[in-house]
């Protein structure tokens with residue numbers, strides 16, 4: 224198949240492009256930067272330079288590539304620090320709304336038969352059972368700073384799933400960790416956790432689902448090749464409360480326990496949106512992805528996954544013995 228991969232140079236894209244090429248697909252990988260052409264060529268992809276927020280550039284790029292299928296992995300989340308995070312969140316919202324619309328329209332114009340896009344399990348309602356399936360309701364009223372981000376994701380899902388004759392596939396990924404993500408040795412989140420700057424808030428009862436970035440890529444390949452239209456949770460087998468995974472990871476990285484902070488203090492500083500992911504979030508089930516995609520994560524639990532990522536980097540630093 225000829226695949227148009229928007230976000231080919233990002234965390235998922237870098238893992239996915241070589242997998243697609245190895246499986247015999249022709250990949251047209253999009254970036255904004257002329258300087259990343261060589262990187263895309265090295266991955267075996269045809270470089271396409273275009274800005275996802277410019278409808279004419281997107282229409283031209285997709286029109287030239289004439290893909291069978293479009294994969295949307297666009298975000299703008301690589302900055303760190305308060306200002307960069309705010310700017311990145313706003314840009315990501317635009318990529319999930321305007322960017323999605325431009326890609327869907329451009330795809331429709333060339334008759335792509337399938338459109339696969341990145342979403343997130345954080346969309347689920349924060350009440351009822353601890354682990355959500357694709358059938359469960361979404362959060363009807365996300366608090367504070369979560370509101371705009373989740374609204375943008377809902378826009379993306381609606382546009383992709385309702386894109387006429389194009390079959391829409393939405394992948395609600397768990398939290399990424401592993402090479403190229405901020406949850407890897409040297410990555411911003413791992414560093415915060417290592418320095419004990421990522422506290423355990425309240426009872427830490429919020430449940431998180433994770434996925435190793437290479438498992439995210441293998442699931443995406445399976446969805447591209449034989450997924451049905453609709454939504455899939457792409458997460459590992461082990462949804463776990465923050466009170467379980469954070470002490471495990473803090474200990475793995477620094478040998479210490481995470482600091483604790485009362486809920487009301489964090490609410491004052493970061494607002495309710497900053498608190499609920501730590502105290503009220505729900506995890507997600509991967510049963511449908513396993514059943515329909517025939518996919519299995521190589522790291523069924525973040526326990527093995529975090530340790531493997533840590534070991535991989537130690538091995539790279541010290542070299543083979």
Ligand SMILES: NC(=O)c1ccc[n+]([C@@H]2O[C@H](COP(=O)([O-])OP(=O)(O)OC[C@H]3O[C@@H](n4cnc5c(N)ncnc54)[C@H](OP(=O)(O)O)[C@@H]3O)[C@@H](O)[C@H]2O)c1
Pocket residue numbers: 229230231232233234235236253254255256259273274275276296297298299300301302318343396397398399400403404405406
């Ligand atoms: N589920 C999750 O946990 C989740 C989801 C998403 C991201 N993240 C985290 O966020 C961090 C950053 O993610 P990332 O490494 O994927 O990088 P990123 O900076 O979010 O960029 C992702 C992709 O989007 C492309 N892009 C952004 N704006 C574009 C535009 N206007 N036009 C065309 N392409 C555009 C980038 O291409 P160019 O820059 O080459 O133009 C890149 O290929 C990582 O730590 C990742 O783990 C986590």
